[in-house]
Amino acid sequence: MTRKTVRIAMNGVTGRMGYRQHLVRSLLALREQGGLDLGDGTVLWPEPVLVGRREHALLALAEQHGLDPANVSTDLDAVLADDTVDIYFDAQVTSAREEALKKAIAAGKHLYTEKPSATSLDGALELARLAKAKGIKHGVVQDKLFLPGLLKLKRLIDGGFFGRILSVRGEFGYWVFEGDWQEAQRPSWNYRSEDGGGIVVDMFPHWEYVLHELFGRVTSVQALASTHIPQRWDEGGKPYDATADDSAYGIFELDGGAVAQINSSWSVRVNRDELVEFQVDGTEGSAVAGLRNCRVQHRASTPKPVWNPDLPATYSFRDQWQEVPDNQEFDNGFKAQWELFLKHVYADAPYRWDLFAGARGVQLAELGLKSSAEGRRLDVPEISL
Structure with a gap:
């Protein structure tokens, strides 16, 4: 050697x-x-x-x-x-x-x-x-493409598990402390737009490549960006105005007809199994993938829920799903x-x-912020060098 x-x-x-x-x-x-x-x-x-x-x-x-x-x-x-x-x-x-x-x-x-x-x-x-x-x-x-959960999801897609994919729903985020009575777990520049902060700028590039690689090119975006926590405290304990968005709610149309809806927030408390989860629904089956785990429910084993708010549920919906095995070693x-x-x-x-793939992510973030500011859905044109 x-x-x-x-x-x-x-x-x-x-x-x-x-x-x-x-x-x-x-x-x-x-x-x-x-x-x-x-x-x-x-x-x-x-x-x-x-x-x-x-x-x-x-x-x-x-x-x-x-x-x-x-x-x-x-x-x-x-x-x-x-x-x-x-x-x-x-x-x-x-x-x-x-x-x-x-x-x-x-x-x-x-x-x-x-x-x-x-x-x-x-x-x-x-x-x-x-x-x-x-x-x-x-x-x-x-x-994110190399996370075990998304690699398992990619395996399902490649194997034709879903049939025709209908929709993707993503939930990402956690509570980032304001910095006054507990130290913030993210740097303060993340919450100042003048320093390049904001959750749209940070997370929409991630969502672009995840959607593009797994499900299809993003063809339109409709987003609402919000600053839910208007004041935070910096690393020196001084208060400052949060000028960047800390939460974003996006709807993305994909090439091929599927629709993705992804919520991103640094002002949400976690009530899910992992900090990010994607639910994919298709004609033949569904899956929920997180950072490491992935669960599935096939068409043949899908229960038939009946809406009846007068009676308590006697079963766990989560227990009706099957875990996808690792089947390989996953590195960082x-x-x-x-x-x-x-x-x-x-x-x-x-x-x-x-860098060209990276530019697509910047484009989606830019259009997401514009969509939020103008209150309308925007097409995402293909870009080229």
Whole structure:
């Protein structure tokens, strides 16, 4: 085996997602398993180069995980000018991402980024076009596709379980504390639109690729975005006005005729089995998929409920569903997509979750906010480079 060291600039690793999912559970996890085997006698060894504004925090992370302190920098331009750095990864706040990605493209780095890739469709398409013109390889995080629950759902779709799919209903969210009497579990910028915050900007890109990949392209959107909690408290305990939406209620028409309805909220208390669940109903069967689990009810075993509010139910509707078995080992979804992207860069393996796919998510978020502001349903046109 030949070990090839791959230096990856990681910008934004002091944040929750950048640190936990991308550094620790993806690249460091790859190192713990001995690297990524390309299948041709080559093993990729990821070498993170930690980039950010707070040097002391970056050095603390490097020391904590046994990384070389020389691979820490607060100078993004210098890191991008380093010919030994092959890939740039971005997990910064949304408002800072577009400029950094443009710099990485200009420097000729392959790039992988959290979503949304930009704050507008025009910006997202410009990034995709610049990357295409530069001839670099690029990817956007679309982690929900690699969740065990959705992989089981995809297995059902591929096996023809549903027949003709009629509808998709999604529920996502949880209560994010305001920050006054209990510390908020999300950063305060998420609730300031001027900093790129808002649940539509955050979650509609997820719903776009989930719907597109599993059920069909989104052809129209009708959304209502709301700021249910108008005041929150920041990391320093100071109150601030929440200028971004914390809840969104969307209806999406899909190519092929199915309809999806998805509620997204950071101001809802959870009364479901998982933090996100999708119910898919088809002519031949239905399924409910979450982060890890998936339950089904086939046409042949569907009970015949009768509406009678005068009598209490003597049975559990949930007990009438069957659990879908794992039938395989499921890895961390972020790590799984990192592996595919690295194989794309170094072994030319196929890869479709690129900046153009990311632009579709930005488009849906943009149209969702416009739909809410104008109070009407909007068509979602196909976009192209």
